[in-house]
Amino acid sequence: MSRALKYLSMKLYGFFHPFVAAIPYFLEYRKFCKSAKEQNDDRFELSWKNAYPCLNDKTSDTPFDYHYVYHTGWAARILAKTQPKEHVDISSSLYFVSIASAFVKMKFYDYRPADLVMSNLESGAADIMTLPFENDSLESLSCLHVMEHIGLGRYGDPINAAADLTAISELKRVVKPGGTLIFATPIGGKAKVMYNAHRIYTYELLEKLFEGFEIADFAVISDSPKAYHFIEHATKADADACNYGCGCFWFRKKA
Secondary structure (H helix, E strand, O other): OOHHHHHHHHHHHHHHHHHHHHHHHHHHHHHHHHHHHHOOOOOOOOOHHHOOOOOOOOOOOOOOOHHHHHHHHHHHHHHHHHOOOOEEEEOOOHHHHHHHOOOOOEEEEEOOOOOOOEOOEEEEEOOHHHOOOOOOOEEEEEEEOOHHHOOOOOOOOOOOOOHHHHHHHHHHHHEEEEEEEEEEEEEOOOOEEEOOOEEEEOHHHHHHHOOOEEEEEEEEEOOOOOOOOEEOOOOHHHHHOOOOEEEEEEEEEOO
16 A cells, blocks of 8 residues: 555544444434333433543453553552651642542642642642752652653743753652652663653663662563563563653662
8 A cells, every 4th residue: 555545544534433433322322312211211311412422432441541550559558558647749640649648648749739629638839849848857758750751841841951850859858867759750771751751761770860769669560561561579670671661669768
């Protein structure tokens, strides 16, 4: 097939696909209306004007974002083990902080503050480049799937190729000796910038960047075809086998 013909066929598929997919949807809608009528079920207003097609949800299993489901679940389990009196989070998933605040007092800060109001949870604004905390002051801190974005302009922050170095220094600065830092970021066998989406780090690079911290535990959310998606108690080799995996580090600050 020539390139021009292939391009045309893709365009035609894109144009006609919604109409083809709508046919079984319409037939099922008629079937549902008939079912409601036969059972005298008038509990709800049933009208075509309220139709809300969801044409891509008939899958054989439940799809999910491996990075964001696994890394937040992993981090919550760390907090369940450590049970800090208070935990501070910088810009991680709102699902993580809202759920974890059910069992740990949580303070959440973001460059773009979230209007999130729940019990046991405080929410405010902070810039990871200049965190508003004293040196060696925090018992428990997390920054999950955030560092890879700093300085790339994606979220309105200033362009700065080395911004992640400053941000990591800030995280290291505010954790008290013996304190916990829960950290997650994309990881793989080669360090690279996918501008302006994210960076991908290597295990070796992160070890160097977090000098002064020991790794209490490490997990990998892998995209290697030879590995399962989530590897607890992972190794450097597990991280190096990834192209775009997620490295989950439980750090402790050395005395």
